Amino acid sequence: MADTKTSFRLKELSKKENLLESGHRMCSGCGAPIVVKQILMASEYPLVASNATGCLEVSTCISEYTAWKIPWIHTAFENAAATLSGVEAMYRAWKKQGRLDKDVKFIAFGGDGGTYDIGLQSLSGAMERGHDIVYVCYDNGAYMNTGIQRSSATPLGANTTTSPAGKVIPGKTQQRKDLTRIMAAHNIPYVAQGSPSHWRDLMTKARKAIAVDGPAFLNVLSPCNRGWRSATDDAILLARLGVETCYWPLYEIEDGKLSINFKPKEKKSLEEFMKPQGRFKHLFAPENASVLAELQAGIDREWNRLLAEAGEESK
Amino acid sequence: MAKMVAITGNEAVANAFRQINPDVCAAYPITPATDLMQRFAGYVADGEVDTELVLVESEHSAMSACIGAAAAGGRVATATSSQGLALMWELLHIASGDCLPIVMPVVNRALSAPLNIHGDHSDAMYCRDTGWIQLWSENAQEAYDNAIMAFRIAEHMDIRLPVMVNMDGFIISHSIETMEFLDDKKVKDFVGEFKAVNPLLDLDNPKSYGPLILTDYYHEYKRLQHETMGRVKDVVISVSKEYAKLSGRSYDLFDSYRLDDAEIAIVVLGSAAGTAKDVIDEYRDKGIKAGLMRPRLFRPYPYLEVADALKHLKAVCVLDRSDSFGGYGPVFMEVSSALYQLGGGPKLFNKIYGLGGRDFMPSQVEEVLNELGEIASGSPIKLVKDYLGVRE
DSSP states (O other): OOOOOSOOOHHHHTTSOOSBOTTOOOOTTOSHHHHHHHHHHHOSSOEEEEEOSSHHHHHHEETTEEOBSSOEEEOOSSOHHHHHHHHHHHHHHHHHTTSOOSOOEEEEEEEHIIIIITTHHHHHHHHHHTOSEEEEEEEOSSBTTTTSBOOTTSOTTOOOSSSOBOSSOBSOOSOOOOHHHHHHTTTOSEEEEEOGGGHHHHHHHHHHHHHSSSOEEEEEEOOOHHHHTOOTTOHHHHHHHHHHTTSSOOEEEETTEEEESOOOSSOOOHHHHHTTOGGGGGGGSGGGHHHHHHHHHHHHHHHHHHHHHTTOOOO | OOEEEEEOHHHHHHHHHHHHOOSEEEEOOOTTTHHHHHHHHHHHHTTSOOOEEEEOSSHHHHHHHHHHHHHHHSOEEOOBOHHHHHHHHHHHHHHHHTTOOOEEEEEEOOOSSSOOOSOOSHHHHTTTTSSOEEEEOSSHHHHHHHHHHHHHHHTOTTTOOOEEEEEETTTTTTSOEEEEEOOHHHHHHHHOOOOOSSOTTOTTSOOEESOBOOTTTHHHHHHHHHHHHHTHHHHHHHHHHHHHHHHSOOOOSEEEESOTTOSEEEEOOTTHHHHHHHHHHHHHHTTOOEEEEEESEEESOOHHHHHHHHTTOSEEEEEESSOOTTSOOHHHHHHHHHHHTTSSOOEEEEEEOOGGGOOOOHHHHHHHHHHHHHHHTTOOOSOSEEESSOOO
16 A cells, blocks of 8 residues: 555645646636546556546547546546456556566546446446446536536536426436445445545545555546536635535545545535526525525435444534 | 367357467357357366456446457457447447457347347348458358457458457357367467557557547548558458468358359358358259359458459349348348449349348258249349248
């Protein structure tokens, strides 16, 4: 196990090479490349990456240009985990045959559509098989690349192009799927939720996930100003509010033991996270008060469940 | 010493895999290919190979893992059938588009609905435009030989493309035939060391696989794939010649049986050719000049060679063990395209036979040969496409 105790210092990090080179075509203010940059920078191992079809993929490797300074493969939408499991299997073959001395680690990136929905089977299979890979979901809560369609990660009530806030139906009518818990149910050595706003926490988690021998899963909140209908420079602010409202609790499950990594002194109201986002605007109309209440109740229920599981008292 | 054995097609190809010892195999069970990979899993379990066997949760993931493994840099194989191949379809284009030399026996089986586990060629035929090389086998011996040659063809530096090795479900995969294995060492030497091209595991020279290419270069990229396919024929011929020296068994782009002086001929893929050859012999004994063409390389399709081999005939019937509903059978369409370029040539018609494992009987061959005889003598073609052995 590599050293995961050393804290990350900005001074030293600033000297590290950025493995996702600037010049890629992600939207300005997008959370995803920040997430990827932080995670890649945290690794103590050389990495090979796999990428599901999606915003990150289409914007970082176009024609002859690539932003990736590490070996990278994209095949399709639903199979970043299966593709990476093949890469990792070939690595094991090379090691066995003495064709490679280095210890290499393998990391997949997929959005919530490619992970929660269409790629769930491929991800589950790869985790069950015990490949030494890390799967990172950058969760922006909808199919942003195709133009903001609802996914199973889209929060209740959110306005998307396929769950529009209409005259009769006020946005998405279902709660989000809790993918982090589903991954934890695979009993893999490491599962965690992170946020780029809490970069030291996220980088520590990435370092642990990469170093661990076996499969690991990171679910990372990734604000999308196009889909969230928020200001271009609010990604980190919104990610922070997501954490502080307990919409996106920071926790990790190491060998089955759950720890909460950030407990707000005063849990902020979910509305603080929602107000700056146009996708929730309609929920503040009086007739949708019940949706808002249901959302808050879901967040509270989940937070209390986490506290109980971590053996901590709820406030 | 070559070893004579009585064995099924699946066992034969599994043994070829054992002799070749691929670096990675990713597989998922499906009838009738299951038996091939489960036998191979036995070799892995017994330490007879050191392949990394990745037992995935679907054929989609099997092909995804094969692509990842091949891009990582090594020899990769899998096997499938029918619905499994259909589920892989999306990835087949990616394997060929990324120039990854994956070898995949396809144990040909009908497609649902209705559900049917028996042999026909629908699965591979509906994948004929995926950019994979397709080799077809008449029997277990050829399936074994093709499987070995497939690695050399796929990995050839002039092409680097994935190869499907087709064999009829159950008829070849599960019937016991007498055949000959090559010595392990001979196979290993013939296949040789894998040469990686742009491996992902070359960390000092990082490569990106699978870019987005839009209107600027996509069109050129696809033409390049077609041009690469144009080089396959010569590679298949040269690898087959080298293999003939090793094995004593010669294979060409297609098998020509009593074709040179024939007046009428059947074109048919796979195991049905054996049945047809027997009946052709009987007709030859009666003084009827009948012959047969059995395609071996179906993708790329050797149009010029086919036209040249069939041009002297009076009438040709193409038998298809898969269908294009509302269209002609896929082999017929190719033969027809090949012959059209002659501006004349034999009269041509199409029979669909053996769907979903329906037995192909000598009486059906007789029926076709009799009709060919009549058409060669001047009778008009009644139906360009018709069905053989179908119950009314």
